[in-house]
Amino acid sequence: MSTVRTLSYLSDLRETAFGRPPPRHGLNLLWWFAHDCVQIDFNGHMTAKCNPINGAFGFHRFHNRDGLLPYSDLLYYEVGNLNITDSLPDYVTQNHTGYSDNSNKDRIIVSFDPRRRRFENIYVTQHSDQVNFDQNHTYRISAELIKDIQDLSLRKFLRKPKNRSENVFIGIHQPAQTNISQSTSNELTEDIQDLSSEEYISEPTDHSIDIPQIVRNIMRTLNNLSDLKETGFGRPPPRHGLNLLWWFAHDCVRIDSNGQMIARCDIANGPFGFERFHNRERLLPYTDLPYYEVGNLHKHGSLPEYVTENYTGSRSDNSNTDRIIVSFDSGKRLNNIYVTQHSDQVHFDQNHTYRISLDLMKKIKKLSREEFLRGRTNRPEQLFISMPPSVQHNHSNTCLSKKCCCALICCGLLMIIAVELYFSFKK
Structure with a gap:
């Protein structure tokens, strides 16, 4: 038996073409399963919200006689055969013709632990003929991908990705403004279509949630050390953001000959306290790539002492307010790097979230930590990065x-x- 590929990102799923094109039902089936059959707990375990043993929704035993899937002490169950069930939602079954075509081709297979009511593994596959499944189109779905699907409405999950600009320049010429307005209008129309009539008519409690993505994510990009200084990020002590950013630039990023930012560690495996950032409140632009954050000193990690030295352990001060968030692809490339800060114990501050450009990353990498924090260089940008103007003035007087x-x-x-x-x- 060949090794089954694990799909961790929405882009991985799209690349496989699972469930496409219609009348195939696999994508609708997977969205239904993620939303109605799985709950992911705080430990990342996939708890079953339905009991496949009882045959709910057409679940039945899959005996794995052909060795399609890895050997397991747990029993396998499959779901998705539209010929034997009428309890799946209409949006899953609507394209089923009843004939021997592709409208009943896709399946989900799970290994289920009845004692813990837990799905140990989730797979998607498709028939190669009327009887057998296709080994070359069988994939394992990771818990992280299930989480990402749970964050999306059905319409957005099925929608083809758009090439959206993450950096919108305010002073753009008229034709570009027209294009952005049209894009915003189209997205607003799609967002309204995602709402029920009650949701659309009711007054929102959080207005930021109802603003189209392209409008909310007009985010400033920092290109120079002076830009970074101006934001006040990581200042004053005991904030740790500047030390965190210098560490990240020197220990986590390599810039290759093509100007690509390559990760020097496997961020997805959680080194240095990296963890998934799910962007549920849309702090950052939409992307098919997963986001990861680092900098939470409450969690045990292996950040250097100069990053953690001012951490008090108290939740009532600013010694743990700063974070770095990155989008990361399977080729170990860092597509975007952001810095942000908490507005309270739970939420990040949209107004103090910035994108770090490749140019700024290069400049930080050229500086020693002392030069970066104190600005004592012979370069044109002689900045006291870590000192506000009043402190700089006092320093000069001293x-x-x-x-x-x-x-x-x-x-x-x-x-x-x-x-x-x-x-x-x-x-």
């Missing part, structure tokens, strides 16, 4: 005061020497 003291001491010594010489000559 330097002047020290020079004055040195001058007075020297004058005093010269006076003493002159007096000694005068009396020695008189003798």
